[in-house]
Amino acid sequence: MSDRRFHFVxxxxxxxxxxxxxxxxxxxxxxxxxxxxxxxxIVTCPHPAARIVAIDKGAALxxxxxxxxxxxxxxxxxxAPLMAGLDTPNxxxxxxxxxxxxxxxxxVGAVVADTRxxxxxxxxxxxxxxxxxxxxxxxxxALAPASPPVHADxxxxxxxDRTFMWGEVERDFAQAPHRQSLRVKWGRSSTVPVETxxxxxxxxxxxxxLDVWASIQMPKFPDQIAAALRVPGSAVRVHxxxxxxxxxxxxxxxxHTVVAGYLSRRLGCPIRIVExxxxxxxGGDAHGPERLFDVEVAFDDAGVIRSMKMRALDNVGAYAxxxxxxxGKPVGAIVGPYRIxxxxxxxxxxxSNKTVQEAVRAFGQSPTNYAIERMMDEVAKRLGLDRLxxxxxxxxxxxxxxxxxxxxxxxxxxxxxAVIDKVLAHTAYADLIAARDRLRASGRLAxxxxxxxxxxSGGNSSFEPLLNPKNTTTTWMDSCRISVDLSGAVTxxxxxxxxxxxxxTLVGTVVGEVLGLDPDRIRVVRPxxxxxxxxxxxxxxxxAIMLGGAAFHAAHKLKAKLTAIAAHDLGIAPERATYRHGxxxxxxxxxRRLAWQELVTIAHxxxxxxxxGFEPGLAAAHIMQVPTGGTLPTSDGRVQMYPCYSFExxxxxxxxxxxxGKPEIKRYLVGHDCxxxxxPKIVRGMTLGGIAHGIGAALYEEFAYDDQGxxxxxxxxDYLLPSSHEVPPIEIIHHETPSPHTVFGQKGSGESGxxxxxxxxxxxxxDALAPLGITINQTPIKLAWLGDLIAAAxxxxxxx
Amino acid sequence: MRTELTINGKAHAxxxxxxxxxxxxxxxxLGLTGAHAGCEHGVCGACTVxxxxxxxxxxLMFAVQADGYAITTIEGLSPGPGELSPLQDAxxxxxxxxxxxxxxxxxxxxxxxxxxxxxxxxxxxxEAISGNICRCTGYVQIVEAITLAAERLRGANRPPEPQ
Numbered sequence: 034m035s036d037r038r039f040h041f042v043x044x045x046x047x048x049x050x051x052x053x054x055x056x057x058x059x060x061x062x063x064x065x066x067x068x069x070x071x072x073x074x075i076v077t078c079p080h081p082a083a084r085i086v087a088i089d090k091g092a093a094l095x096x097x098x099x100x101x102x103x104x105x106x107x108x109x110x111x112x113a114p115l116m117a118g119l120d121t122p123n124x125x126x127x128x129x130x131x132x133x134x135x136x137x138x139x140x141v142g143a144v145v146a147d148t149r150x151x152x153x154x155x156x157x158x159x160x161x162x163x164x165x166x167x168x169x170x171x172x173x174x175a176l177a178p179a180s181p182p183v184h185a186d187x188x189x190x191x192x193x194d195r196t197f198m199w200g201e202v203e204r205d206f207a208q209a210p211h212r213q214s215l216r217v218k219w220g221r222s223s224t225v226p227v228e229t230x231x232x233x234x235x236x237x238x239x240x241x242x243l244d245v246w247a248s249i250q251m252p253k254f255p256d257q258i259a260a261a262l263r264v265p266g267s268a269v270r271v272h273x274x275x276x277x278x279x280x281x282x283x284x285x286x287x288x289h290t291v292v293a294g295y296l297s298r299r300l301g302c303p304i305r306i307v308e309x310x311x312x313x314x315x316g317g318d319a320h321g322p323e324r325l326f327d328v329e330v331a332f333d334d335a336g337v338i339r340s341m342k343m344r345a346l347d348n349v350g351a352y353a354x355x356x357x358x359x360x361g362k363p364v365g366a367i368v369g370p371y372r373i374x375x376x377x378x379x380x381x382x383x384x385s386n387k388t389v390q391e392a393v394r395a396f397g398q399s400p401t402n403y404a405i406e407r408m409m410d411e412v413a414k415r416l417g418l419d420r421l422x423x424x425x426x427x428x429x430x431x432x433x434x435x436x437x438x439x440x441x442x443x444x445x446x447x448x449x450x451a452v453i454d455k456v457l458a459h460t461a462y463a464d465l466i467a468a469r470d471r472l473r474a475s476g477r478l479a480x481x482x483x484x485x486x487x488x489x490s491g492g493n494s495s496f497e498p499l500l501n502p503k504n505t506t507t508t509w510m511d512s513c514r515i516s517v518d519l520s521g522a523v524t525x526x527x528x529x530x531x532x533x534x535x536x537x538t539l540v541g542t543v544v545g546e547v548l549g550l551d552p553d554r555i556r557v558v559r560p561x562x563x564x565x566x567x568x569x570x571x572x573x574x575x576x577a578i579m580l581g582g583a584a585f586h587a588a589h590k591l592k593a594k595l596t597a598i599a600a601h602d603l604g605i606a607p608e609r610a611t612y613r614h615g616x617x618x619x620x621x622x623x624x625r626r627l628a629w630q631e632l633v634t635i636a637h638x639x640x641x642x643x644x645x646g647f648e649p650g651l652a653a654a655h656i657m658q659v660p661t662g663g664t665l666p667t668s669d670g671r672v673q674m675y676p677c678y679s680f681e682x683x684x685x686x687x688x689x690x691x692x693x694g695k696p697e698i699k700r701y702l703v704g705h706d707c708x709x710x711x712x713p714k715i716v717r718g719m720t721l722g723g724i725a726h727g728i729g730a731a732l733y734e735e736f737a738y739d740d741q742g743x744x745x746x747x748x749x750x751d752y753l754l755p756s757s758h759e760v761p762p763i764e765i766i767h768h769e770t771p772s773p774h775t776v777f778g779q780k781g782s783g784e785s786g787x788x789x790x791x792x793x794x795x796x797x798x799x800d801a802l803a804p805l806g807i808t809i810n811q812t813p814i815k816l817a818w819l820g821d822l823i824a825a826a827x828x829x830x831x832x833x
Numbered sequence: 834m835r836t837e838l839t840i841n842g843k844a845h846a847x848x849x850x851x852x853x854x855x856x857x858x859x860x861x862x863l864g865l866t867g868a869h870a871g872c873e874h875g876v877c878g879a880c881t882v883x884x885x886x887x888x889x890x891x892x893l894m895f896a897v898q899a900d901g902y903a904i905t906t907i908e909g910l911s912p913g914p915g916e917l918s919p920l921q922d923a924x925x926x927x928x929x930x931x932x933x934x935x936x937x938x939x940x941x942x943x944x945x946x947x948x949x950x951x952x953x954x955x956x957x958x959x960e961a962i963s964g965n966i967c968r969c970t971g972y973v974q975i976v977e978a979i980t981l982a983a984e985r986l987r988g989a990n991r992p993p994e995p996q
Binding site: 228 | 870906910921922924934935938968973
């Protein structure tokens with residue numbers, strides 16, 4: 034996949050981070066061992082809703098090695114509530130429950146002891162008297178006015194209920210000859226990284242600074258910690274040189290860090306919280322969207338959809354945080370890759386007595402894409418048309434870009450039909466259908482699944498002002514600083530943590546490309562938060578665009594400095610000074626040149642040779658704004674949400690054992706277009722991993738609750754992550770439509786596998802079940818349930 | 834409780850509570866942080882180490898039970914500072930990892946497989962690593978890494994062709 038436009042970009046180079054991990058020299062938060070560290074175990078509420086009547090700490094505090102038991106009242110008196118995304122002042126969120134606990138697993142106390150084991154022992158000895166309260170688990174029940182409000186002061190469970198109208202929806206519905214409605218449900222699952230959340234903090238009372246090492250992927254993390262602890266931002270120093278063991282959205286850790294930070298100040302020692310798996314699954318506040326969609330479309334005889342009405346009802350759990358914004362991100366691609374002319378979108382978020390949601394890969398867009406793609410299949414079925422043909426007719430055409438969708442975002446570039454053609458040139462559609470039919474003839478249920486998806490990337494977090502008018506955010510910048518030392522070595526910076534995305538490789542490649550230097554010789558470091566320029570962390574598929582862009586511009590600034598120094602020293606006009614691979618020569622007389630080391634020496638030692646007004650030394654920095662700028666949403670909720678839109682097309686051949694209900698993916702093809710690929714290994718890995726994650730969401734993973742409000746899938750025995758047996762070989766067909774908005778034409782690539790896979794697999798399952806007359810409209814499609822459905826349908830058939 | 838553990842060819846005397854898992858002992862008492870906790874109930878495999886060459890979950894056994902075995906951790910696989918074993922190098926070549934959290938255990942599991950089966954089929958590899966959860970990669974590049982390492986190791990062990 035080498036590209037002659039570039040020296041290093043798009044070449045199949047190794048990922049520099051990999052070396053430290055394969056030898057066990059990653060540096061994860063739980064690896065940080067500070068002398069004198071004390072450990073925390075969490076006391077959790079066993080009930081879905083309860084008033085805390087009394088807490089008896091006596092027995093726990095009497096145990097050897099136990100130092101402290103913190104409760105919610107004490108913490109609340111000393112700290113500010115955690116930041117909420119929406120303007121919901123009566124839904125306060127605290128790290129430890131204050132007087133009322135609102136879900137089973139909620140944190141009510143934190144026990145501090147010399148070891149984690151002693152803290153766990155003592156946590157069991159904390160006696161809490163509860164008075165049970167009514168609770169609600171289901172979103173529709175929570176929405177009903179008579180349901181018990183999770184937050185009594187808020188008065189209802191509705192956090193958000195907003196209807197957007199983009200275009201002439203009623204007119205378009207009236208004019209279209211056909212309508213189809215559909216209800217689909219996206220089950221509650223999440224990203225569930227193998228590393229749980231871990232944080233180590235240490236308060237230095239003499240320097241008045243809190244050092245934090247945490248497994249975070251969180252925008253504006255230090256600011257939130259400082260605000261909650263009521264200390265200046267400069268009193269929180271977050272160390273970014275911590276490797277994060279997977280996140281895919283959820284590693285936010287605000288409440289963990291506030292508890293640890295408070296206790297470190299209170300007790301004068303380093304404090305460590307490393308969740309165990311149970312704490313993580315029940316009370317880590319890292320569940321994902323659980324969403325009910327009612328979709329209706331109006332379409333013509335050819336299956337071309339003219340208008341769509343979508344109602345999305347999300348069960349966000351007991352507290353809000355940022356999670357309701359996951360109903361906002363889909364606005365940036367509300368019609369997917371299709372030319373739907375008008376849209377009505379009603380977004381509703383309700384609280385319930387379930388674990389709190391956090392950001393999950395693609396931030397709410399994957400459920401929405403599942404709903405849109407299910408509808409595409411339904412339209413095809415209704416008209417008796419081929420599912421692929423219906424999609425082709427609805428997809429935006431290459432010549433229509435830039436294409437503005439009804440909700441105000443303009444898609445930058447794409448050639449969706451070309452991607453599909455390429456996939457089908459790799460394996461003919463007819464051959465896949467024939468393979469499916471052979472499987473059917475052999476007695477198995479078999480289906481072909483189809484889904485397209487867009488991956489919006491690199492945006493301004495515009496869903497914040499869209500859903501909260503008091504929030505006026507219009508930038509989501511990222512930064513890079515490059516310095517050259519006296520030896521001529523180049524060092525570039527990243528101002529956030531990474532969780533497997535290869536950002537050091539990204540920055541090395543980009544800086545090397547611009548400066549014409551070997552990327553492996555570019556040192557990439559991560560200053561702590563107090564030494565850092567602004568970053569908004571690796572969320573929203575943004576780093577190739579935003580960190581890559583910042584590194585590109587910083588490198589160009591550095592190059593401009595070197596060129597100016599050389600022009601001055603050579604006594605030539607600046608435009609004649611030509612930079613190449615670190616040296617600068619006179620374009621009119623290439624023999625006259627200054628080598629890299631000479632230029633560096635001038636900058637560092639020879640002020641008398643610098644152009645007038647030049648600062649000595651050699652460094653450059655760039656803080657990058659989102660390429661499409663930043664504007665607030667219009668009053669009807671239109672906004673440019675993302676600058677770049679990647680495209681994927683998924684084709685899945687799946688067989689189901691009719692006796693066991695066990696699905697088996699026989700072929701998985703994906704056409705992938707994320708513009709210019711900076712590192713092919715990384716992009717391939719992201720695509721494959723995203724698909725694996727999507728297979729889990731479609732077939733295996735669910736945070737299931739019983740009717741008593743207890744989470745019944747809280748270990749890896751019952752919350753099933755795909756193993757190597759469940760993920761088939763995946764064939765990626767690459768296409769490249771550069772973005773006009775980015776420095777190399779790159780777009781985001783971390784999410785599209787997860788955006789398309791659940792829809793594609795659901796489509797395959799439904800195609801497989803079609804001969805039995807079964808349609809499944811919810812995820813996950815679990816094996817046992819599928820087996821029962823098939824058995825019942827076969828029984829019905831036999832009974833005739 | 835005093836116990837003697839032989840780790841990466843070196844004897845270590847440690848004083849641990851009887852209930853201390855081998856994983857916690859390696860990490861907290863010996864500073865060998867390449868073994869990771871993921872689930873602590875034996876499903877994810879992130880804590881895998883080798884006991885007499887067999888891949889086991891260090892979260893499911895007590896440190897005192899490991900007395901008398903030859904324990905290999907990820908720290909014992911690298912030939913020297915800055916050097917990679919052929920298997921470790923193959924993981925870098927195919928990018929068989931992302932966040933790196935499951936990686937040491939995955940490599941130890943693969944190491945045990947290749948010691949047992951120098952010519953594994955894809956099914957052998959998939960079966961061997963099926964007890965190690967990776968959330969990042971979807972396993973495809975991991976299977977490629979192990980396949981590549983097996984090929985290279987077989988090549989390295991072959992006598993030179995006669996001139």
